[in-house]
Amino acid sequence: xxxxxxxxxxxxxxxxxxxxxxxxxxxxxxxxxxxxxxxxxxxxxxxxxxxxxxxxxxxxxxxxxxxxxxxxxxxxxxxxxxxxxxxxxxxxxxxxxxxxxxxxxxxxxxxxxxxxxxxxxxxxxxxxxxxxxxxxxxxxxxxxxxxxxxxxxxxxxxxxxxxxxxxxxxxxxxxxxxxxxxxxxx
Numbered sequence: 744x745x746x747x748x749x750x751x752x753x754x755x756x757x758x759x760x761x762x763x764x765x766x767x768x769x770x771x772x773x774x775x776x777x778x779x780x781x782x783x784x785x786x787x788x789x790x791x792x793x794x795x796x797x798x799x800x801x802x803x804x805x806x807x808x809x810x811x812x813x814x815x816x817x818x819x820x821x822x823x824x825x826x827x828x829x830x831x832x833x834x835x836x837x838x839x840x841x842x843x844x845x846x847x848x849x850x851x852x853x854x855x856x857x858x859x860x861x862x863x864x865x866x867x868x869x870x871x872x873x874x875x876x877x878x879x880x881x882x883x884x885x886x887x888x889x890x891x892x893x894x895x896x897x898x899x900x901x902x903x904x905x906x907x908x909x910x911x912x913x914x915x916x917x918x919x920x921x922x923x924x925x926x927x928x929x
Contacts, residue, residue, distance in 0.1 A: 748773035751783065752896050757791050759903040764796050772805055781890035782832060785881065786816050788889060788910060789830050789853050791901040795819065801827055815843065834862040837869050844873045851877045855886035863924055878925040888917045
C-alpha cells in the first residue's frame with residue numbers, strides 16, 4: 744500500500760509593497776511522501792510572490808505537479824480554462840519548461856539547493872529563446888531556513904519590499920533574497 748500525502752494548512756497574510764497587494768489567503772497543501780519541507784515551503788513562497796490582486800482573470804491554484812506530469816506546482820487558469828501562469832519548482836527537465844512555455848502565457852521557475860547553479864549553467868543556453876520564462880534562484884541556506892517554518896498548521900506573514908522577502912510566523916522570521924537568472928522578454 745502506498746504512503747498517502749500529508750495535508751498542511753497555511754494561513755498567509757501577504758503584504759507585497761512592490762505590487763501594492765495586501766491580502767489574506769488560506770492554502771491547503773498536500774505534501775507528497777517524496778517531497779521535502781523545503782520544497783513545500785518554496786511552494787508557499789511561490790504562491791505568495793505570484794498571487795494576483797484579484798480573481799477576475801482566474802485564481803492562482805495549487806496544482807498536482809508533484810504527482811501529475813501534465814500539471815505544474817502552481818498555476819493560474821483563466822475563467823475560460825487557458826493557462827495564464829505556470830509555476831514550477833526545483834530543477835525540472837528543460838523539455839518540461841519548453842512545453843510549459845508553449846502552453847502558458849507566463850512561466851516562472853523557482854530553483855533552490857546547492858546544485859541549482861550547476862543545473863542552470865547546463866540548461867540556460869537551451870532555454871534562452873523562451874521569451875515568456877522567468878527563472879529565480881533562492882539561495883540554498885535561505886530556502887533551508889524557510890523549511891524550518893513548516894508545520895501542519897501554519898500562520899505566516901509574507902512581506903515583500905524592493906525585491907526582498909520576509910516570511911515569518913509568531914516566533915521566527917526568514918529573510919529571502921531571490922536572484923533573477925532569467926527574465927521574460929515578451
